[in-house]
Amino acid sequence: MRPPHTPSGTEAGPAPLGAALPWTARLRLPRGGLSEWLSGGFLLALVLGAVFVEAIPGLAGPEFPWGDFSQPPEWSLNGLLGTDPLGRSILSRVLHGARTTLTITLLATAIALGAGLLLGMLAGFYRGMVERAVDLYANAVAALPPILVILALVAVVGNSVLTMTLALGLLDIGTYARVAKGGAIAQGERDYILAARAMGASDGRLLLREILPNLLPSLTALVPPLMAGLIVTEGSLSFLGYGIPPPAPSWGGMVASSTDLLDRFPLLVVGPILAIVLTVYALNTVGDALARRLGGRDRAA
Amino acid sequence: MPKAMRPAGAALLRAVGMRLLGGIPVFLLVTFAATALADLMPGSAAQAILGDTATPEQIAALNARYGYDLPVWERYGHWLWRLLHGDLGETLFSRQPVAGLLLDRALVTFQIAFLAMGLSLLVSLPLAMLAASRPGGALDNALRAVTSLMLSVPTFVIVVMLGFLFAIVLRWLPATGWVAFTEDPLGNLESAILPVLCLSAHQAATFYRVGRSEILAVLQEDYIQVARAKGLPLRHILLRHALRPALPQLLAVMGLSMTYLLGGSFIVESYFAVPGIGWTVLAAVSSHDLPVMQAILALTVAIFVVVFILVDLGYALIDPRIEVA
Numbered sequence: 119m120r121p122p123h124t125p126s127g128t129e130a131g132p133a134p135l136g137a138a139l140p141w142t143a144r145l146r147l148p149r150g151g152l153s154e155w156l157s158g159g160f161l162l163a164l165v166l167g168a169v170f171v172e173a174i175p176g177l178a179g180p181e182f183p184w185g186d187f188s189q190p191p192e193w194s195l196n197g198l199l200g201t202d203p204l205g206r207s208i209l210s211r212v213l214h215g216a217r218t219t220l221t222i223t224l225l226a227t228a229i230a231l232g233a234g235l236l237l238g239m240l241a242g243f244y245r246g247m248v249e250r251a252v253d254l255y256a257n258a259v260a261a262l263p264p265i266l267v268i269l270a271l272v273a274v275v276g277n278s279v280l281t282m283t284l285a286l287g288l289l290d291i292g293t294y295a296r297v298a299k300g301g302a303i304a305q306g307e308r309d310y311i312l313a314a315r316a317m318g319a320s321d322g323r324l325l326l327r328e329i330l331p332n333l334l335p336s337l338t339a340l341v342p343p344l345m346a347g348l349i350v351t352e353g354s355l356s357f358l359g360y361g362i363p364p365p366a367p368s369w370g371g372m373v374a375s376s377t378d379l380l381d382r383f384p385l386l387v388v389g390p391i392l393a394i395v396l397t398v399y400a401l402n403t404v405g406d407a408l409a410r411r412l413g414g415r416d417r418a419a
Numbered sequence: 420m421p422k423a424m425r426p427a428g429a430a431l432l433r434a435v436g437m438r439l440l441g442g443i444p445v446f447l448l449v450t451f452a453a454t455a456l457a458d459l460m461p462g463s464a465a466q467a468i469l470g471d472t473a474t475p476e477q478i479a480a481l482n483a484r485y486g487y488d489l490p491v492w493e494r495y496g497h498w499l500w501r502l503l504h505g506d507l508g509e510t511l512f513s514r515q516p517v518a519g520l521l522l523d524r525a526l527v528t529f530q531i532a533f534l535a536m537g538l539s540l541l542v543s544l545p546l547a548m549l550a551a552s553r554p555g556g557a558l559d560n561a562l563r564a565v566t567s568l569m570l571s572v573p574t575f576v577i578v579v580m581l582g583f584l585f586a587i588v589l590r591w592l593p594a595t596g597w598v599a600f601t602e603d604p605l606g607n608l609e610s611a612i613l614p615v616l617c618l619s620a621h622q623a624a625t626f627y628r629v630g631r632s633e634i635l636a637v638l639q640e641d642y643i644q645v646a647r648a649k650g651l652p653l654r655h656i657l658l659r660h661a662l663r664p665a666l667p668q669l670l671a672v673m674g675l676s677m678t679y680l681l682g683g684s685f686i687v688e689s690y691f692a693v694p695g696i697g698w699t700v701l702a703a704v705s706s707h708d709l710p711v712m713q714a715i716l717a718l719t720v721a722i723f724v725v726v727f728i729l730v731d732l733g734y735a736l737i738d739p740r741i742e743v744a
Contacts, residue, residue: 258448261723262716263682266700270453270712273704274460274467337691350573354686357575370575377579377690381587391576399571 154407159398164397166218178207180214180367188383203265203374203379208389211367216393218362219369222283223348227341229287233295235337236299239325243306250300256292264289265358272360282361286348297340301333318345335412342405346398353394369394431735435728442724446537449720453713454495457487460707468511484509485710498713507717508710515692517714520699525718527597528695531687532680534615536673537562539622547630554635564625564629574683578617578690585613597694614687621683622676633665666737674730681719725728 150158178184178196191200196207203269222284241252251299268285275281305311306329314328355361356370364371369390376386457464464479464487482488485508486497501508507517550559572580586594592613600604637643638661646656684698692698696715703711 234443254444254448257445258452258720261445261678261720262449263678263685263719265682265685266716266719269704270456270716271459273707273709273712274456343488346571353573354575358685358689358701360701373575373579377582380579380583384583384587387579391579395568395572395576397566398573402567402571 150407153403157403160396160400164216167213168220171213171217178210178213181365188386190385200385211372212389212393215367215369218366219349219352222352223345225283226286226348227345230290234291234294235298238295239302242299242302242326252295256296259289259292267356268355269360277360277363279362290344297336298333301336302329305329305332339409339412342401346401349397434731438728440732446720450717451495453716454498455491457709458491507714510711511708517710521714521718524694524696524699529610531614535618535622538615539619539626543623543627544571544630547627548634551631551634551638552653565626569620569624574686577620579688581617597693614691614693617687618680629669630665633668634661635663637661655684667734670730670733674726677726
């Protein structure tokens with residue numbers, strides 16, 4: 119789905135690190151545009167903020183009133199993004215929301231990447247029935263809007279953080295598996311696999327030691343954009359009221375709870391909207407940069 | 420892409436048949452999973468649907484009507500059998516036929532989706548051609564920045580922002596509500612503007628990116644250089660020579676974006692109170708209306724299969740040399 123946009127980005131392959139280079143060459147930071155560095159910095163700050171939110175001195179709790187309701191931003195830690203309709207600090211809620219969202223999407227990505235990689239490699243290596251089954255699953259998931267799949271699950275088991283995590287994980291298995299399968303098929307035809315096989319390497323060794331390392335670049339480049347997609351899906355469901363259950367702060371839920379008051383307090387939605395838009399933008403930018411650098415962009419579609 | 424020359428008719432028909440055959444397992448898998456949903460419910464499905472206050476008689480009545488006490492295979496068999504007779508069952512509480520209900524709702528969603536598709540093509544393609552004719556120019560750079568920002572704004576944010584702008588600040592458009600086309604065609608169009616605008620933002624950005632990179636690639640071809648050397652005006656080259664080779668890729672993206680449009684309709688329809696498919700699903704989730712849920716999952720997969728057949732047919736129409744695989 120992500121079309122390439124610069125023909126100039128193709129020239130940068132992974133630079134071979136020759137033996138002649140001093141060991142410090144490995145520490146040299148890769149070249150990158152300003153927006154790539156800013157995006158990386160923003161993501162780092164967001165992750166740090168989400169992890170250490172409890173330890174920020176003076177930051178109010180996300181579920182307790184801190185000041186007057188629906189106040190515009192002011193120059194203080196808790197009031198930096200204003201207060202919500204119940205007088206709670208929006209900054210605190212945005213950071214706690216980041217914690218929930220990042221935990222869910224990271225876990226879901228781990229599930230999807232792990233299962234997708236395994237299934238995709240088996241499908242590409244053994245073909246036959248495994249490949250058919252993986253293709254069928256990938257096609258079925260691709261045919262449905264993610265929101266619909268999760269809503270169908272929520273209709274029977276109710277919405278919770280666990281449902282959301284598992285459902286998001288299930289959604290992306292197909293995409294990772296498809297890319298891993300394509301890579302495994304392409305690698306399986308190479309001479310070095312034939313050579314390794316001739317030397318008596320077992321299937322397990324071929325898959326883990328020969329094929330897997332060659333799949334990692336294209337799969338790594340796939341992680342940021344797919345994570346961005348999961349964050350949007352989670353936000354959309356929380357916005358609709360079927361995502362993260364309400365007392366806990368979530369970006370989508372914060373936007374939804376402010377929409378009735380928009381005519382009088384339009385600044386209420388600024389905090390959560392900035393959080394989700396910047397996060398998605400940063401992930402997409404980092405993903406594009408990774409894809410260019412790792413040369414996996416041809417498969418990123 | 421296969422290039423073999425073949426008379427179109429028979430080969431095309433076979434290709435469509437293959438697509439249909441390929442779609443059947445996907446359809447069966449999704450509808451079976453939808454039937455199995457009831458078994459995921461905690462405790463007995465009928466009890467979970469009716470709540471704790473349900474009497475044993477009510478539970479027995481629900482089981483008698485929908486067979487939630489039967490094994491999943493049997494329920495699926497019944498569902499398929501009825502589907503073959505054009506019967507999708509009844510909604511859980513109001514007991515309307517699901518098929519008729521869905522038809523009404525789907526028309527609303529389709530109207531918005533098609534208008535959004537048309538609008539985004541109308542906006543994005545001319546811009547893509549202009550930008551591609553001068554790569555690296557001011558317009559190209561500005562649009563690259565704008566589209567990557569637009570693709571980072573989730574639909575639920577677009578909905579809130581455009582709703583705020585047009586309904587609260589400018590007061591040009593009604594904030595919510597839907598007027599049926601049969602009641603008042605002009606009012607219908609007016610109530611469709613905001614939903615269509617919101618769905619178009621992403622679409623336009625996606626089409627622009629694909630269109631620009633495809634047209635840019637085509638413009639490098641020798642025959643374009645010849646056309647330029649002949650002194651043909653740029654507009655003529657872009658419209659007559661560059662657009663058509665870029666269309667297959669665009670068509671594929673249009674097909675893929677149907678899932679996005681359906682997904683976006685959940686947000687747009689719930690926010691602007693539009694009685695379409697998305698709105699129906701949301702109502703079905705809170706009332707555990709499994710028959711409606713199942714029918715909509717089936718409908719969505721069917722739409723997906725049909726759209727891809729149309730995309731294949733479109734390929735053949737654009738470029739008769741293409742043998743559809």
